[in-house]
Amino acid sequence: MGDTDAFAKLEMELRRGVVVLATLSQLRKPRYGYELRQALADRDMPIEEGTLYPLLRRLEGQGLLHSEWQTESGSPRRYYALTGDGRRLLKKLTESWQGMNAAMVRLLRED
Amino acid sequence: MDANDVIEGYVSEVALQLPRRQRNDVALELTALLREGLEDRAEAAGRDADATMAVEFLNSFGRPEDVAARYRQALTVIDPADGPRFVRLTWIGLVIIWGLGLLEVLGQPGVSGADTILLIGRFWFGTVLPSLWWPGLLVAYFATSAWVGRRWPPAADWKPRAKDRLDGGRAALLLGMAGVALGCVVLSNPTVVLDVVWQGRAAPAAYTALTYDPGFLQRQAPWLFALVLSNLPLMAFALVKGRRPAGLRRLETGLSLLTCAMMLWVVFDGPVLATPAGDETAKFLMLAIVVVVLLGLAVSRYREVRPAATRTAVAGPNASGHSASERPR
Numbered sequence: 001m002g003d004t005d006a007f008a009k010l011e012m013e014l015r016r017g018v019v020v021l022a023t024l025s026q027l028r029k030p031r032y033g034y035e036l037r038q039a040l041a042d043r044d045m046p047i048e049e050g051t052l053y054p055l056l057r058r059l060e061g062q063g064l065l066h067s068e069w070q071t072e073s074g075s076p077r078r079y080y081a082l083t084g085d086g087r088r089l090l091k092k093l094t095e096s097w098q099g100m101n102a103a104m105v106r107l108l109r110e111d
Numbered sequence: 112m113d114a115n116d117v118i119e120g121y122v123s124e125v126a127l128q129l130p131r132r133q134r135n136d137v138a139l140e141l142t143a144l145l146r147e148g149l150e151d152r153a154e155a156a157g158r159d160a161d162a163t164m165a166v167e168f169l170n171s172f173g174r175p176e177d178v179a180a181r182y183r184q185a186l187t188v189i190d191p192a193d194g195p196r197f198v199r200l201t202w203i204g205l206v207i208i209w210g211l212g213l214l215e216v217l218g219q220p221g222v223s224g225a226d227t228i229l230l231i232g233r234f235w236f237g238t239v240l241p242s243l244w245w246p247g248l249l250v251a252y253f254a255t256s257a258w259v260g261r262r263w264p265p266a267a268d269w270k271p272r273a274k275d276r277l278d279g280g281r282a283a284l285l286l287g288m289a290g291v292a293l294g295c296v297v298l299s300n301p302t303v304v305l306d307v308v309w310q311g312r313a314a315p316a317a318y319t320a321l322t323y324d325p326g327f328l329q330r331q332a333p334w335l336f337a338l339v340l341s342n343l344p345l346m347a348f349a350l351v352k353g354r355r356p357a358g359l360r361r362l363e364t365g366l367s368l369l370t371c372a373m374m375l376w377v378v379f380d381g382p383v384l385a386t387p388a389g390d391e392t393a394k395f396l397m398l399a400i401v402v403v404v405l406l407g408l409a410v411s412r413y414r415e416v417r418p419a420a421t422r423t424a425v426a427g428p429n430a431s432g433h434s435a436s437e438r439p440r
Contacts, residue, residue: 033140034147050173053144054181057137061184075147078140 019047021097023055024082024090027065032077056080064089117165118145121175128179137182145169189250190257197253204245212238275354288346295340298332320389324382331377338370367408371401 022045026036033053040047059065064086067078082090119142126138149168153160172178189197216234277284297304301321305313323332345363349355355363374397377383383397384390 033144048171048173049144049148050178051181053141054178057133057182058184075143076139077143 015047018045018097019051019055020059021090021093022047023052023059024064024086024093027080027082027086028090030068030079030081032070032079036080059086112162114149114160114162114165115146117162117169118142118149121145121169121172124175125179125182128176129182133182145172148172187257189253190260193253193257197249200249201246204249205242208242208245209234209238212242273354275356275360277349277354281350281353284346284350288343288350291339291342291346295336298336298339320384320386322385324385324390326381327377327383331373331380335370335373335377338366338373341366364408367404371404374398374401 022040023036026039026043031039033049033056036056037047037049037052040052056065056067060067060080064083065080066083067080069076069078071077122138122142122145125141126134129137145168149160149165152168153164156164173181212234216230216237219233301323302318305311305317305321342363345359345366349359352359378394378397378401382390383393
């Protein structure tokens with residue numbers, strides 16, 4: 001029981017660390033919240049809606065995303081996409097992630 | 112109530128906790144997203160969405176308070192690093208305040224042990240509720256400290272501090288020596304205070320009040336005077352060295368304990384001053400000094416860090432049954 005709890009907590013910490021990078025990676029083209037969630041889930045990175053939707057607003061507030069309402073497909077939807085700053089940050093975070101990932105692969109290979 | 116009503120109610124609860132300028136925009140977006148999510152869930156279940164399904168779906172989404180909190184930037188009132196210190200200081204302060212309050216309540220005249228409800232009422236309204244100023248003050252202090260730390264992060268790096276340093280430097284030590292010397296003068300003749308402050312024009316009753324009892328002068332006064340005076344050479348040694356070596360610190364601790372023991376003897380032996388009122392005040396002050404000194408020593412002892420390497424070595428696989436000091440080198 002204790003092990004399961006510890007695993008769940010630590011796995012959540014790991015997930016939290018990559019949520020922003022995963023989200024930014026899927027906003028190179030405009031997407032609305034539900035579509036983005038589906039795109040992430042289809043790529044084996046499910047993120048709770050209650051976490052994802054507020055995150056989009058916070059990233060927009062930091063100038064990393066811009067958004068606009070579209071009503072062409074019926075119900076109004078707010079589409080988000082990377083700004084210039086968002087693209088630059090995504091590039092830097094990707095490099096950083098790849099470096100960390102390579103290091104972790106090496107570490108985990110060691111006995 | 113249908114599924115749409117449930118979603119609208121939920122969204123309203125979230126939106127109400129957001130800044131006004133963001134409220135309507137988030138509400139519109141969240142409503143659309145939740146409806147779409149619920150439609151997908153209903154499709155997967157092969158039936159129409161109803162209120163029950165909507166409630167289940169929204170419960171998995173999170174409580175409105177939690178969701179609203181995620182829309183806002185995290186607000187740190189007390190820095191997480193200060194959390195344990197805040198809790199410790201809060202409890203220490205409350206225990207002291209409640210302890211003093213309890214003593215005061217129990218010491219009130221005309222209250223017997225049978226008046227339990229009355230005692231609890233007095234303690235609750237007279238001590239416990241007013242004591243909340245203390246945690247409030249601490250919150251204000253730590254919140255200000257956290258804000259200052261974020262606004263102006265400390266520029267200087269950590270610097271090592273010697274264990275035997277002089278707190279406050281030589282200037283503070285000199286001031287302390289002057290204080291001890293002054294204390295010795297007052298102790299030798301308390302009426303000197305009246306001469307200095309009122310230039311000898313104080314009422315005769317004041318002189319009487321500050322006159323020592325002959326028994327005290329004969330028994331404890333010389334020893335107490337000698338103990339207080341013996342602080343001066345120790346302080347002078349630290350002043351010359353510019354530090355307080357371990358041996359000196361041990362001597363100071365011993366001297367403090369001895370002085371406390373002497374003061375307790377004085378308090379419980381007999382009168383110190385000739386008049387009852389003066390005597391009571393002098394003994395109260397002495398007891399207060401003893402409590403403060405002993406508490407200070409206890410806190411220093413409690414806060415002392417002794418690395419556990421010795422214990423680990425003894426308990427480790429190479430343990431030979433010797434203590435650290437006995438172990439052969």
